């Protein structure tokens with residue numbers, strides 16, 4: 085596999101080749117994730133929960149993401165490297181530019197990800213205008229867990245589904261080059277994926293997105309707390325971590341993961 089770019093991913097979408105994404109937080113796992121043929125690696129703020137043992141992603145700092153992005157960048161070979169913008173690090177477009185600059189210049193990220201729809205359009209536009217590729221994130225926004233009142237499936241009623249579709253189109257128009265959809269009904273995720281030119285990566289968003297992402301520790305079955313329903317442990321039936329990663333990539337590529345059991349209707 086040669087270097088993955090935003091152009092590669094658009095092409096994969098056009099050719100209906102599923103995009104395999106995983107989170108990673110250190111160099112050793114990154115090397116294994118690369119060997120398995122994952123196209124995109126995300127240094128997610130989920131590291132707050134799985135690495136730091138926090139209750140939520142809210143306490144994660146920009147320094148934490150910079151540090152882990154540096155670790156991952158040293159193990160990376162070909163994958164596109166995305167870093168999450170932490171909670172309260174992009175409350176204005178100006179602050180977002182500063183944060184993204186650190187994630188890219190100090191961390192070595194190729195793209196930054198931020199949570200939110202209509203409220204983030206100005207920020208997405210400014211980042212894009214400054215040469216910073218942006219991955220948007222709609223549906224369940226873990227940084228808004230206290231506002232949402234828990235980790236719940238989003239876009240279940242007609243009105244919230246309509247708003248999510250509108251937000252997705254607006255984010256693409258503002259310059260976003262990728263979109264993550266988290267915990268949304270499969271039908272809505274399919275509609276959004278079909279409406280956008282940019283790749284849509286699902287997590288708990290059914291089988292019809294352009295790609296899939298999971299938290300690495302969840303798909304290896306080493307997360308202590310009860311994992312969300314959309315998680316599949318790929319260790320059973322594998323003889324090593326490397327083999328479990330290969331099984332994940334194969335399942336995403338052939339469309340057998342996620343199935344109905346790991347999706348929401």
Ligand SMILES: Nc1nc(=O)c2c([nH]1)NC[C@@H]1CN(c3ccc(C(=O)N[C@@H](CCC(=O)O)C(=O)O)cc3)CN21
Pocket residue numbers: 129130133134141224226235236237267299302307311312313314
């Ligand atoms: N280890 C880990 N895995 C993740 O996927 C993850 C994190 N941490 N931290 C940040 C967020 C939080 N996430 C979560 C956490 C819980 C659910 C959850 O329990 N969902 C219910 C849905 C209930 C409903 O509305 O029907 C479920 O049953 O899966 C979903 C996403 C996803 N992200």
Ligand SMILES: CC(C)C(=O)C(=O)O
Pocket residue numbers: 107126127128129130131168264266287297298299
């Ligand atoms: C689960 C993915 C999409 C994420 O945002 C994270 O790992 O923080």
Ligand SMILES: [Mg+2]
Pocket residue numbers: 128129130141168226
């Ligand atoms: Mg995140």
